[in-house]
Amino acid sequence: AQSVTQLGSHVSVSEGAxxxxxxxYSSSVPPYLFWYVQYPxxxxxxxxxxxxxxxxxxxxxGFEAEFKKSETSFHLTKPSAHMSDxxxxxxxxxxxxxxxxxxxxxxxxxxx
Amino acid sequence: ETGVTQSPTHLIKTRGQQVTLRCSxxxxxxxxxxxxxxxxxxxxxxxxxxxxEENGRGNFPPRFSGLQFPNYSSELxxxxxxxxxxxxxxCASSLEGSGPTGRDxxxxxxxxxxxxx
Numbered sequence: 174a175q176s177v178t179q180l181g182s183h184v185s186v187s188e189g190a191x192x193x194x195x196x197x198y199s200s201s202v203p204p205y206l207f208w209y210v211q212y213p214x215x216x217x218x219x220x221x222x223x224x225x226x227x228x229x230x231x232x233x234x235g236f237e238a239e240f241k242k243s244e245t246s247f248h249l250t251k252p253s254a255h256m257s258d259x260x261x262x263x264x265x266x267x268x269x270x271x272x273x274x275x276x277x278x279x280x281x282x283x284x285x
Numbered sequence: 286e287t288g289v290t291q292s293p294t295h296l297i298k299t300r301g302q303q304v305t306l307r308c309s310x311x312x313x314x315x316x317x318x319x320x321x322x323x324x325x326x327x328x329x330x331x332x333x334x335x336x337x338e339e340n341g342r343g344n345f346p347p348r349f350s351g352l353q354f355p356n357y358s359s360e361l362x363x364x365x366x367x368x369x370x371x372x373x374x375x376c377a378s379s380l381e382g383s384g385p386t387g388r389d390x391x392x393x394x395x396x397x398x399x400x401x402x
Contacts, residue, residue: 216377
């Protein structure tokens with residue numbers, strides 16, 4: 174079975190502070206992992222994906238994530254938060270079938 | 286390059302009615318997936334179409350059905366609407382190579398928000 178757990182439904186950070194959004198996965202096969210961002214009234218936009226190449230994945234808008242098999246984690250980080258980063262973030266796993274399994278999401282608030 | 290578009294943007298129906306949601310895939314994409322996103326939840330996979338054939342289905346009842354047309358646009362049909370069907374319905378298109386792998390990037394549309402009263 175495949176699933177992801179996102180720890181913390183809401184995360185608040187000050188502008189310029191480190192962003193850390195947590196994601197743990199469960200997969201019976203080597204997973205492909207994704208982070209998506211959703212702005213209000215919009216669809217999902219891919220931030221980055223892990224496809225079994227480098228364990229540290231760099232994405233758009235300064236985000237990156239590290240795949241840690243021993244911890245079954247794929248946490249999303251950004252060194253310095255910007256006001257425009259305020260959005261809902263979803264971690265997803267693809268077991269190699271034809272669909273994505275999403276977590277419940279983490280709403281990021283950036284405090285000026 | 287045109288992105289994924291969905292229509293309508295919003296829709297209000299009453300319980301027991303039927304609804305059709307439409308999706309236009311990104312240019313050149315031959316695979317479309319539909320997801321249901323309830324309020325405060327992550328998207329849940331409904332089904333996927335590849336070259337006009339259903340190619341995988343999530344845990345949704347048969348009253349959720351779909352079509353993909355030769356131009357790769359798609360429809361999601363829901364019969365006998367229930368209150369719990371109220372959600373944002375997302376369409377995502379992707380380009381599959383020799384066959385669906387699920388690992389190609391899916392490009393999402395803005396969604397259709399369905400309210401069932």
